[in-house]
Structures are given as C-alpha cells and as structure tokens.
Amino acid sequence: MNQLRWDPTLGEWVAYATHRQDRTFLPPAEYCPLDPTKPGGFPTEVPRESYDIAVFENKFPSFTPDAPEPDGEGGALTPTAAGRGICEVVLYSEDHYSTLATMPEGRIRDLVEVWADRYGELGALPYVEYVFIFENKGEAIGVTLHHPHGQIYAYPFVPPRPKKELEAAREHRDGTGNCLHCDLLAGELEDGRRVVAEGEHFVAFVPFYAHFPYEAHVYTRRCAPSISDLGAAERRDLARVLKRLLVGYDDLFGFSLPYMMVMHQAPTDGGDHEGVAHFHIEFYPPNRTADKLKYLAGSETGAGAFVVDVLPENTAGTLRKAIGGAGA
C-alpha cells in the first residue's frame, strides 16, 4: 500500500508504504542482495556476473507507479492521494567494500552521467514533480545495506524542504533580480573562511548557517537549474570536487564518515525555475566528534530549531586541512 496523507498543521504530505516494514536489514556480507550474481551462487537483485554501475527499482519502494487511489479515507481537512512515484537504487560499484570516497574519479564522473540520465527520464514522467537523488551512508544514518549505493525518489509533489528553498529563492530573485544561491556563493568566496575545495566549475563550502557541524554544500558556479544542464567540463569538475571532499571527510576522523548526501535542483513539475533553482549537493555528516553524534531530538524535530556545538568557520578549517588545502 502506497498512500499520501495531508498534514494540515504543517501543510505537507506524509507518505505511507506498508510493505517496507519487512525490508532486508543488514544482511551478512556474503548474502548482500546488491552484489553481482555469481555463477552457482544465490540470485541477487542484479542478474549479472559483474557490473560497473547498476540502477533498478527499489524492491521496497516508498512510492510506486501504479499505487491505487485511496478509497474513502481522509476528509476535507486531511485529504489523501495515491503514493505514485518511482524509487530507484543506484549501485556505485560491484565491490561490496568500496565507498563513493574510494572510487576512482572516473567512476564518479560516470555516476554524474547516470544521475543526469535518471533526473531526465524520471522527471519526464507526468506524475513526477521532483527527482530527489540522495545517499544514506553508514549505520549511524540507519542504512540497512552496506553495499555502496545511493537512491532516487521521484516524488509526486515538491517536498517541503526544497519547496521552502525554492520559495525563498523566488522571493529573492523577484526582489533583487539575482539568484539567491549565486549571491550566497559569492559571499562565501569573498569571505573564504568556510570554503573547503574549489574547482573550476564547482565550489565546496561549509555554509555560514550550517545545521550540522561538518555540513558541506557543493555549488555549481554557473546558475545551472539541474544536473542535466551541466556540460561535459562541468560534470568532470563536479566529480573532481566530490572526490576531494569525500576523501577529506574520511580523513577527518580516520574512518569512513557516515553522511546523508542530498541533491537540490529544479522540480520537474512543468514550472519555470530559471534563476530560482540552482543545482547543488548538500552533505550532512551526523558526527560532531569522532565518537559523538548530533541527534535530531526535541529542539530539532519538535520545534524545527537546530542547535550546533561548533562554528562553521572552525569545522571548515578542520575539513580544509583534511582535504589538503582549498584550491590545491
């Protein structure tokens, strides 16, 4: 069952997907369902002996293309809708023990291509309003499979957080004529203290108003609305900057750093997002130290107010050192 229910107090859809309760949970490495299927071995979700990058529909999807219309549930205040959408799994490598950070830059470059392809194809579906590309990495984030992979949720609505960001950017553009993200990036570059890696086309920085201690954003210098709008040189540079940031993350505490990686870009709802949407990638590592996590507890979850223990200038300095010098 895939159903959406409207929360009228927060003005947002909540998705219900009742078959997900039984999804595969941290299987032993030799039974990884994301490994290639070896001759004579058990059949995994990839019916091939080897692969580079693989994309397929999630077996336990939060949204499905054929979700039925809800029958008689809900009311005027709390409408319901079919949970129509697509959930895909993106396998980064057949090597169970690799991570995005340990991939060669060329593989990340290929991944950018795959992400752009999926954004275009899923976004073209009439019921998909937002293509959300992300990765949950590490048990601290709650991953249920260790094999290196990301996910794509093609939502039937523009989700609350990108929506808020787009509204703010639209208001800024209407007021100033400028792209909000271009203005913010210019400010970060001018200040410089929070910039952690600079490429020709992309810049990674800890935002002035980071919600997580080691949060980092990767912005395209040019105001490109989506990953599909990037040219070949930009895609190469994105892979390069991502690789540098990820290697720095792992050097930070000397272990493979857990994180959420999320991409914000133009909705695919048919609206005009030129000069409003500005493609960028946000990383939220949960660690506040090597052995302590930032929890989203009462203040964050119940009030929506983030409290952070450390200034972005300081974490950016540490992260920049781990990366080995910005602009290098």
Added chain:
Amino acid sequence: MNQLRWDPTLGEWVAYATHRQDRTFLPPAEYCPLDPTKPGGFPTEVPRESYDIAVFENKFPSFTPDAPEPDGEGGALTPTAAGRGICEVVLYSEDHYSTLATMPEGRIRDLVEVWADRYGELGALPYVEYVFIFENKGEAIGVTLHHPHGQIYAYPFVPPRPKKELEAAREHRDGTGNCLHCDLLAGELEDGRRVVAEGEHFVAFVPFYAHFPYEAHVYTRRCAPSISDLGAAERRDLARVLKRLLVGYDDLFGFSLPYMMVMHQAPTDGGDHEGVAHFHIEFYPPNRTADKLKYLAGSETGAGAFVVDVLPENTAGTLRKAIGGAGA
C-alpha cells in the same frame, strides 16, 4: 558563545552554542550530576539531600540571557543575532532509576504545575518569544544523562515548526472561524480508530498523518492556548491521560520506550493567539518495531518528506490495546 545565524534558504535561525561540545556524556550512575547531593558525597547540580521536583538553569545552555551581540559577523543576506534565551532542566524525581511513566499520577500532576509556572515566568521575559517544554528520553534519542528529566528552551524567536503550525491554524481560523486543532480533534473523535485514551478534558490519539509509527498527540478538548490557561480539573486530567499513555508506551514492546515529548502552545511574543494556538503535547517514539528504529535520513532530513512503514490506524490499535482500552 551563543549566536544566532539566519539561513536565508530555509528562512530560519540556526543557534550556535560552542561550549556545549564538552557537555557531560553518559556518566556512570554513581556520578549522576542530577542526583541529590548526599552528605559527604560529591556535589551534584542539586545542593540538597533530597527533592521532589527541581528546576535549574542548564549548565550547557543553547541560549543565555546575557549572550553578547555578534560583532561584525554576517551580512544583509545572512544576519546574526545574540543567542539570548534561557535553557532550564526539570528534574522529575530524585530517584535516578524512575521515569515519567513510573511516577505516581500525583507527581505528574505536580509537574504540570511546574510546567505552567515556568511557561508563565519565562514567557514574561521581554526577549523570550516561545517557551518550548520537552523531554528527550532514551539513548536512541541521544540523551546524555539518564536521570529522569525534561528541558525547557525559552527561545528568542518562534521556532520553525510551531510557527508553521500557527500559520496554518491562523489561515484556517480566518477561513472558517474555527480553531484548526478543535476541528481535527472533532474528526478524530468521530472516526475513533486512532483514539488511544480519552479523559474528561484531554484526548490522546495517533494523528491521521502521523510522521512516526507510534506518534501520539494529547489535545485539550477545550481550546486553551497554553498550559497556564488550564484549570485545576484540566491539570488533573492531563496528568491522568499522560500517565495512561506513558504506561501503554512501556507495555508496547516490554521496555521503557524512548521518545521525544514536545509541547506546542501559544508564543509569548505579545501577539494574539486566541483561537489559533491550541495547547497540545506530541510524542515521537523512534521505534518502528521492538528492535528497529525510524531514522530521519535523506528523505526526511534533506527533502523534509516523511515516509512511514505502518498506518496510524494499525499502530493506534496496538497502542490502545497496550493502554488497556480507550475511555476505560
């Protein structure tokens, strides 16, 4: 250092409190800083040999009354402000091993009195716009001290989540003349499937659009804007309904259930919140089963879109059984 920084992409304040990084982290029970100070023993934060309920300022506050004005940081797009406010700790009992669920109903009744008192006193401070009463319970939520206690954050702004709720309620009232929460409660009572405990003045239910599997809201039947507005009979009934819900939570899986408990009520910003703010308490337990947690990962944190594995009707049924029958 207590500083606020404005996030112009989300339109919200982020608070920085840089001394909190070193706060006490899961000390052994015999060194609990929230126990009473025993004769000849080490001095705890409570310089008394015994107490029932105790309230004092948090030693590691996210906001302080005398936070200095930020000096030269920020800009037009990303202003800063002093992190002025008050953070209090509310000790529920001197018994280190008790929980709110195991307290006698009379103690919870006394706590309601304390909460109402703190709401009034902190809310009267000129720089406090919102008094947020909450409890983070259990290591799964990230508590750093096990002693039974709650917290109060007196924010210098109305935090994002209550703000959104108040805006929705104001729009509803302007459009219909009704209180949004009164209308939602009437709908839940008429449907009945998600009601888990009914008192004379308070009702506990799993909302139709729950974001967490076993989320429960405790609404006052009368449209009281804040906990201070409750009369003696209402306060008694609130304690009774809370006790029943909490005992049910612990019976659910046979262990003391972790949760976030948060109170939403009228801001103390001098505005008119009559018919808009409706005092209620929300509980978010992180468990989706006895041994699996709901994580706020990519979709929830990066997109703001919640995906839930189980329907509120089902969890409400289970919770109602654990409580021992609604209305009993």
